[in-house]
Amino acid sequence: MSEIGLYEAMSTLRAVRRLKPDPVPDEVLERVVRAATWAPSGANVQPWRVVVVQDPKKRQRLQELYIGPWRQYAKGHAASIEQLEGEARARQERMIAAADHLAEHLHEAPAILVFCFEPRRMAITDAGLDRPSVVGGGSVYPAVQNALLACRAEGLGCTLTTLLCFAEDEVKALLGLPESWFTCAFVPVGYPRLRGHGPISRRPVEQMAFRDDWGTPFTADSNG
Ligand SMILES: Cc1cc2nc3c(=O)[nH]c(=O)nc-3n(C[C@H](O)[C@H](O)[C@H](O)COP(=O)(O)O)c2cc1C
Numbered sequence: 001m002s003e004i005g006l007y008e009a010m011s012t013l014r015a016v017r018r019l020k021p022d023p024v025p026d027e028v029l030e031r032v033v034r035a036a037t038w039a040p041s042g043a044n045v046q047p048w049r050v051v052v053v054q055d056p057k058k059r060q061r062l063q064e065l066y067i068g069p070w071r072q073y074a075k076g077h078a079a080s081i082e083q084l085e086g087e088a089r090a091r092q093e094r095m096i097a098a099a100d101h102l103a104e105h106l107h108e109a110p111a112i113l114v115f116c117f118e119p120r121r122m123a124i125t126d127a128g129l130d131r132p133s134v135v136g137g138g139s140v141y142p143a144v145q146n147a148l149l150a151c152r153a154e155g156l157g158c159t160l161t162t163l164l165c166f167a168e169d170e171v172k173a174l175l176g177l178p179e180s181w182f183t184c185a186f187v188p189v190g191y192p193r194l195r196g197h198g199p200i201s202r203r204p205v206e207q208m209a210f211r212d213d214w215g216t217p218f219t220a221d222s223n224g
Contacts, residue, residue: 059107
């Protein structure tokens, strides 16, 4: 494996949804899940686990459960894309086409990482606030991101998906999750069919990071 720099990995980690069915060696997947275990979590409790789904019948069932929620989501998204023009619209249309492909071929991914969490182990310190609670996710999604970065380092395509949460009861039964555990991310992993990871499109840092006051760009050379 040739080493990739961390900044290069982060800046080229895009959703890779067209995957070859070729198997991924267990030792590679072991490195990916070990990287996930290095992630921080509130009080270092690590309230997550991951089920690496390789069984073809279970992958097939996950695909069947995924396609409905995806089609539902895509319908809504298609309506919002109609407001866009030019390159922004073309980019969204490419995303939908790739995501359609993933939805139709999910079972072909040689491994699907199903990340699970147990709320009662988590310090969800914003649970009582009068706004949506997000702190709990901070104890599980860093692990998912570590796995994505490790996939990047291994030359594996991957995408963070969440729509299978809509079929949580079926997924729990399929994978034998205990009652108190739930699902939070599903990462199909495999070698890319096409170019794989590469340039990403993100907002410029000037729009994202502020110095001392909201709206004052952090970066010195910004023109906003
Ligand atoms: C919380 C979260 C949920 C996502 N859920 C899905 C999903 O269910 N299906 C999917 O195809 N992509 C999903 N994505 C991938 C995003 O669509 C993707 O990261 C985003 O469009 C940026 O694309 P890029 O990384 O290729 O630039 C999800 C990403 C995040 C962070």
